[in-house]
Amino acid sequence: MSTGTLYDKVWERHKVADLPNGQDQLFIGLHLVHEVTSPQAFGMLRERDMDVAFPDRTVATTDHIVPTRPEGRERPLADERAEEMLTHLERNTEESGIRFFGLEDDRQGIAHVVGPELGFVQPGMTVVCGDSHTSTHGAFGAIGMGIGTSQIRDVFATGCISADKKDVRRVEVAGELGDGVGAKDVILHVIRELGVDGGVGHVYEYGGEAVHALDMEGRLAVCNMSIEGGARAGYINPDETTYEYLAGREFAPEGDEFEERKEYWESIRSDEDAQYDDWVEVDADDLAPQVSWGTNPEQVVSVDEPVPAPEDTRDPDAAESAQDHTEVTPGETMEGHEVDVAFLGTCTNGRVADFREAARVLKGREVADGVRALAVPGSGTVKRKLEAEGIDQVFKDAGFQWREAGCSMCLAMNDDALEGDEVCASSSNRNYVGRQGSTEGRTHLMSPGMVAAAAVEGAVTDVREFDTPDADLVGDRAGDAVDGAGEDAEVER
Amino acid sequence: MSDDAPGSAGDDAPETEEAGVPAIRRVAGTGVPLRGDDVDTDQILPARFLKAVTFDDMGEYAFYDQRRDEDGELNDHPFNEYQGANVLAVNDNFGCGSSREHAPQGLMRWGVEAIVGESFAEIFQDNCKSLGIATLAVDHEDAVDLQGFIETNPDAGIEVDVRAETVRYDGTVVEGEVPDAMREALLEGIWDTTAVMATNLDRAKAVNDGLPYTDD
Numbered sequence: 001m002s003t004g005t006l007y008d009k010v011w012e013r014h015k016v017a018d019l020p021n022g023q024d025q026l027f028i029g030l031h032l033v034h035e036v037t038s039p040q041a042f043g044m045l046r047e048r049d050m051d052v053a054f055p056d057r058t059v060a061t062t063d064h065i066v067p068t069r070p071e072g073r074e075r076p077l078a079d080e081r082a083e084e085m086l087t088h089l090e091r092n093t094e095e096s097g098i099r100f101f102g103l104e105d106d107r108q109g110i111a112h113v114v115g116p117e118l119g120f121v122q123p124g125m126t127v128v129c130g131d132s133h134t135s136t137h138g139a140f141g142a143i144g145m146g147i148g149t150s151q152i153r154d155v156f157a158t159g160c161i162s163a164d165k166k167d168v169r170r171v172e173v174a175g176e177l178g179d180g181v182g183a184k185d186v187i188l189h190v191i192r193e194l195g196v197d198g199g200v201g202h203v204y205e206y207g208g209e210a211v212h213a214l215d216m217e218g219r220l221a222v223c224n225m226s227i228e229g230g231a232r233a234g235y236i237n238p239d240e241t242t243y244e245y246l247a248g249r250e251f252a253p254e255g256d257e258f259e260e261r262k263e264y265w266e267s268i269r270s271d272e273d274a275q276y277d278d279w280v281e282v283d284a285d286d287l288a289p290q291v292s293w294g295t296n297p298e299q300v301v302s303v304d305e306p307v308p309a310p311e312d313t314r315d316p317d318a319a320e321s322a323q324d325h326t327e328v329t330p331g332e333t334m335e336g337h338e339v340d341v342a343f344l345g346t347c348t349n350g351r352v353a354d355f356r357e358a359a360r361v362l363k364g365r366e367v368a369d370g371v372r373a374l375a376v377p378g379s380g381t382v383k384r385k386l387e388a389e390g391i392d393q394v395f396k397d398a399g400f401q402w403r404e405a406g407c408s409m410c411l412a413m414n415d416d417a418l419e420g421d422e423v424c425a426s427s428s429n430r431n432y433v434g435r436q437g438s439t440e441g442r443t444h445l446m447s448p449g450m451v452a453a454a455a456v457e458g459a460v461t462d463v464r465e466f467d468t469p470d471a472d473l474v475g476d477r478a479g480d481a482v483d484g485a486g487e488d489a490e491v492e493r
Numbered sequence: 494m495s496d497d498a499p500g501s502a503g504d505d506a507p508e509t510e511e512a513g514v515p516a517i518r519r520v521a522g523t524g525v526p527l528r529g530d531d532v533d534t535d536q537i538l539p540a541r542f543l544k545a546v547t548f549d550d551m552g553e554y555a556f557y558d559q560r561r562d563e564d565g566e567l568n569d570h571p572f573n574e575y576q577g578a579n580v581l582a583v584n585d586n587f588g589c590g591s592s593r594e595h596a597p598q599g600l601m602r603w604g605v606e607a608i609v610g611e612s613f614a615e616i617f618q619d620n621c622k623s624l625g626i627a628t629l630a631v632d633h634e635d636a637v638d639l640q641g642f643i644e645t646n647p648d649a650g651i652e653v654d655v656r657a658e659t660v661r662y663d664g665t666v667v668e669g670e671v672p673d674a675m676r677e678a679l680l681e682g683i684w685d686t687t688a689v690m691a692t693n694l695d696r697a698k699a700v701n702d703g704l705p706y707t708d709d
Contacts, residue, residue: 022674025690025696027704029704065544125706132591158687159694162686197586230589
């Protein structure tokens with residue numbers, strides 16, 4: 001068993017009791033709630049005549065079902081079932097005294113974008129949400145876990161979940177990332193190396209030079225996809241990058257309180273001599289941009305590398321049926337594979353830095369004829385910040401549709417969906433058959449810059465072949481903008 | 494093989510009065526084979542059917558997109574062919590992907606009471622535990638053999654024994670693994686954890702009060 005890791009320390013700190021089933025009762029420091037997986041849990045609570053035990057540890061937003069067309073967000077929503085879900089969430093959160101960021105709140109957005117950017121998520125917390133991508137919050141050195149609806153009921157009623165500790169695998173990513181290569185490429189590469197079920201029974205502690213060089217938005221993207229590798233959670237030890245990101249966020253501590261809290265944050269970092277259950281090294285030194293060719297997130301190649309023959313993969317049967325579906329040809333590269341749709345957004349890559357990355361490619365260029373291109377900011381906060389920088393104009397000038405915040409075409413629970421057998425260059429996290437709303441649709445996962453490049457070329461393209469203008473060319477108002485709380489304060493209330 | 498006669502889950506198990514949930518010692522019935530690795534929850538329960546504020550209708554939506562042909566008519570998918578079965582036989586990494594409890598809810602409401610497979614995604618397995626669905630992990634060959642047996646003997650009795658961590662059919666006994674917490678929870682009738690954890694609410698409050706970040 002691991003000892004001295006962040007995971008061990010945070011777990012101990014939150015453990016309430018040993019349960020008769022042999023699991024631990026674990027206190028949950030932050031429960032993020034959305035409309036799709038919570039109404040049934042509120043219903044179960046009502047049946048038992050129980051209340052939400054810790055409403056102040058609970059934050060809700062609406063993301064999965066919300067329309068992203070600005071004109072489609074008038075109430076009641078055109079989709080009656082979406083309207084019903086939203087109404088339930090409004091009523092449930094109001095009755096329970098839970099803070100809720102609804103459609104009329106300009107901070108509304110995807111739970112995994114809103115939680116971090118408003119400062120709710122902090123190092124050393126336990127975070128759960130009825131969504132598998134709760135692993136995202138590990139970017140702060142928190143333990144973030146996706147849960148099901150019965151467990152949501154548990155958290156509402158008791159502030160706790162019943163859980164057992166996993167093994168801790170250190171994923172050491174060595175090397176320095178080249179231009180045009182980023183966090184999304186790192187995590188797609190890790191999943192390819194370790195497999196979609198390689199993380200079962202584990203949480204991943206990401207470390208190493210390439211990981212610690214990432215900014216917070218990159219770290220969020222890496223931890224977000226831990227679940228695609230089968231790991232229940234993934235985290236990165238907090239450091240100055242983490243603290244700088246947190247400082248000044250609306251719901252983060254301030255002043256002396258911030259400094260005091262930092263002592264806790266420092267104390268839960270993995271010890272130098274921490275013991276891990278497993279340790280793997282991944283080299284990212286010569287990493288090229290990654291693209292998925294198949295129908296699960298381990299079926300990935302470098303953009304300039306031939307798609308493997310099924311017999312050369314870990315699971316030939318799965319590879320063969322995946323290649324039938326995506327109509328890729330073994331031996332050929334993904335470069336040049338035509339796309340019909342470009343989708344930028346989601347809890348993986350819907351943050352400010354992701355849109356800046358794409359905008360550097362799009363500046364002065366246009367989306368190829370026939371390509372449908374959607375830019376869907378992860379939250380209202382992200383959207384307003386990009387608009388303040390003039391980056392929205394870069395997208396609009398290029399021919400992207402500029403949308404309101406939501407999960408959108410990632411899982412297509414709103415109007416945004418693939419049609420027929422459309423091929424999509426997507427910044428999302430899953431390429432399963434039917435994931436984007438059409439059973440014949442094809443999804444190729446890639447970084448935001450690669451999505452932008454694919455949109456421009458109408459085909460998968462190596463983003464490194466694009467001259468990327470300097471950051472200060474992006475948007476008229478970007479100026480010398482850098483990531484930081486002071487700047488955010490201008491657009492956050 | 495009198496023990497292998499079809500029956501309902503936990504039919505020999507007493508009710509645990511306090512928790513109000515039944516103990517589940519064994520699931521006996523017939524099987525439904527579902528071949529393939531990495532069957533994700535998007536396939537088990539497609540996202541568009543999540544737009545409902547209860548789980549009531551989820552049984553109809555289980556494997557919806559795979560159960561119909563191009564004209565929307567039911568095809569020969571196992572969930573159409575093996576109606577009435579309650580032991581699902583699957584392969585590797587079953588239930589990966591989205592955490593949606595709608596997936597095991599859909600399987601349960603279709604009729605599944607136990608799942609035998611090579612391995613399961615963790616959130617899916619946790620969700621199964623919360624619903625009282627037993628999952629038994631067996632070796633690859635054993636999973637494939639069981640699927641083949643069901644396909645040639647669709648009406649044959651199959652029994653998953655939670656306590657012994659075995660699946661029995663046709664005189665064969667295959668050993669597997671039910672996760673410890675699930676096994677304990679099912680056998681003791683404590684798979685619905687809310688009541689158990691609510692008895693520790695004061696301790697939870699104490700942990701809350703002792704955390705450095707809860708005074709925001």
